[in-house]
Amino acid sequence: MNQIFDFLFGQYATYDPLDIWLEIIAVIFGFLSVWYSKQNKIWVFPTGMISTSIFVYLLLKWQLLGDMMINGYYFIMSVYGWYIWTRRVDETHVTPISRTTTKEKKTSIIIFLATLVFVYGVYTYFDKWNNWTAYVDTVTTAVFFVGMWLMARRKIENWIYWIIGDLISIPLYLYKGFTFTSFQYLIFTFIAVSGYLSWKKHLDNKTSTL
Numbered sequence: 001m002n003q004i005f006d007f008l009f010g011q012y013a014t015y016d017p018l019d020i021w022l023e024i025i026a027v028i029f030g031f032l033s034v035w036y037s038k039q040n041k042i043w044v045f046p047t048g049m050i051s052t053s054i055f056v057y058l059l060l061k062w063q064l065l066g067d068m069m070i071n072g073y074y075f076i077m078s079v080y081g082w083y084i085w086t087r088r089v090d091e092t093h094v095t096p097i098s099r100t101t102t103k104e105k106k107t108s109i110i111i112f113l114a115t116l117v118f119v120y121g122v123y124t125y126f127d128k129w130n131n132w133t134a135y136v137d138t139v140t141t142a143v144f145f146v147g148m149w150l151m152a153r154r155k156i157e158n159w160i161y162w163i164i165g166d167l168i169s170i171p172l173y174l175y176k177g178f179t180f181t182s183f184q185y186l187i188f189t190f191i192a193v194s195g196y197l198s199w200k201k202h203l204d205n206k207t208s209t210l
Helices: 002-014 017-038 044-061 065-086 102-125 132-152 158-176 179-208
Strands: none
Touching: 017 044, 017 179, 044 065, 065 102, 065 132, 102 132, 132 158, 158 179
16 A cells, blocks of 8 residues: 555655645646536636646746646637637627537647647757657647647537547656646546536537527
8 A cells, every 4th residue: 555655646755845735736726627617617717727827837847848838828728718708709699619610620730730840849959858758748738739729719629639638648647756637637537528528418409409
């Protein structure tokens, strides 16, 4: 039992206590953000901004550039998403949940490929190709970039990208030694599946009433 505990939390023995608490707080607000997204509530963005701003600080301190860029991008897209979700499409309705158009699917591919090139350039410049996790980081960054963009635009397909990215991140963060963050992504996976089903039900009900 002690060996399991040491594997999961032993690395925290060398961490600054403030950083441990900051990670826990960031995880809590990250959980709230995903939960509000599932509920289709605007609070997804302010809670997400708190979480990502803390993670940007921590990940910069821990020199995890790919993860830091993901969270910095999340913060920017949260501002954009907050605007999109509250923007009125007519006098009584705001931007609704919808499916991606052909143009948005093409844009998603462009964002994915552009992110791969961008992260590759950053990692090469800072000489960060020193572990296999760097290659996985490149892919997860691209996956999450597309997912966040689609969520900001209130597209149901965003959940598919979150599920894929979360499943990769669970063992990845555990390997990196960030147990609390790994647990966060485990919870995120279940919420993302539930979120997809909830949004799909909303779209199906909307279609049936037309």
